Amino acid sequence: MITRKAYAKINLGLDVTGRRDDGYHIVRMIMQNVDIYDTLTFEKNDLGKIRLTANKDTIPTDEHNLIYKVCALLMEKYDIKDGVDVHLEKRIPVAAGMAGGSTDGAAAFYGMKELFDLPITQEEMCEMAVKLGADIPYCIMGGTMLSEGIGEVLTALPDMPDCYILVGKPDINVSTGWVYTELDSKEIEFHPDIDGMCDAIGSGDLGGVCQRLSNVLEPVTKSKYDIIGKIEALMEDGGAVRSIMTGSGPTVFGIFDDEDKLKKAYDKVKESGYCPELFMSKPVNPKY
Known part of the structure; x- marks a missing residue:
């Protein structure tokens, strides 16, 4: 059995500088992994089929899921006859x-590579992945990255300065x-x-990052x-240096320079009931 962690990301900065003729937006973003992750397990089966299961029944387990799409893509490309069970x-x-x-989806590339000993590089993964989703190449590379183009032009940055991060949805x-439609208008x-x-x-200037x-x-x-503004205010009242929304939302994160402040803000947000899903975390660089 192969086990892979799939780390979440936040946007420290997100700018939109234009729009292509095909509808994709041109972006400049600073992406950062945080220590909040899904876990995927991979095992071969002798049925020649992809069998995907999940711990939540709201998650699609058919060809609409990116994990399934990646497995199918690699099985076709490398003529894999065995099937795969993914949980x-x-x-x-x-x-x-x-x-x-x-x-x-990114974790599925790595899981399939390891399970079937595939001769695929990170660069090749990214070339295949961008056709499935603009964020997948970043997730394949991970860490602290400048992301440009539609998200597929990646430049590695030094690790984010040490800090604590509160994430609430x-x-x-x-x-x-x-x-994006509203933004275009x-x-x-x-x-x-x-x-x-x-x-x-x-x-390594955390204050400059937060500013x-x-x-x-x-x-x-x-x-x-x-409610997004209310969550940000609670986090900052609890000691966050700054708080901001990530991606298109609605998740909010706050950056803290002290763990006690993080815990205090966690309690404030938890007590408010604003965020049923709330995590104390740190930045990570998975070093794939």
């Missing part, structure tokens, strides 16, 4: 702006498509300082769901 223990919040589906689901008033963020990370936390999608989602 997903889902912990990352669903529809949360944390790349939960994409990171599971309110009990709402946000349509990414709706957020407005003029972006402020663009994040992505280059300055890269410099702050490079110099530049910014997400152009946040005003769109926040305008419809005021």
Whole structure:
């Protein structure tokens, strides 16, 4: 049996600089893995089939799941006759702006590579993955990354400065498509300082990182769901240096320079009932 961890991501910075003719948005983002993860297990079967199971019955286990798609893609490419049984223990919040589906797809590339001893490189994985989802190449590489293009142009950055991160998802689901449609209908008033963020990370300046936390999608989602601002305020009242929404939302994270402050804010947010899914975490670099 092969076991893989699939780590969630947050966006320290997210800018949208244009839109391609095919509808994909051109982005500049700083992506960071956090120590919140799903667990995938892989075993061969002699049926020649993909059998996917999950610990939550709301998760599709057919060809609509990225894990299934990756397994099918690799089985066809490498003419694999054996089947594979995959079980997903889902912990990352669903529809949360944390790349939960994409990171599971990335883990499937690694799980299949190890299970069947496939001669596939990270670069080849990324080339195949971008056709399935723009976030999957980042999830394959992991760590602290500058992500450009539609998300597939990746530049590794030094590890994020040590800190503590509180992650909370309110009990709402946000349509990414709706957020980007709304964004397209407005003029972006402020663009994040992505280059300055890269410099702050490079110099190990946590304060500089927090000062530049910014997400152009946040005003769109926040305008419809005021709970996002309430969660951010609670985290900052509890001691977060800064708090911000990740991705298209609705998940919010706060960065802390002290573990006691993290625990205090956790208790505040937990008591509020705003976030049924709430995690104390740290940045990680999986070093695949």
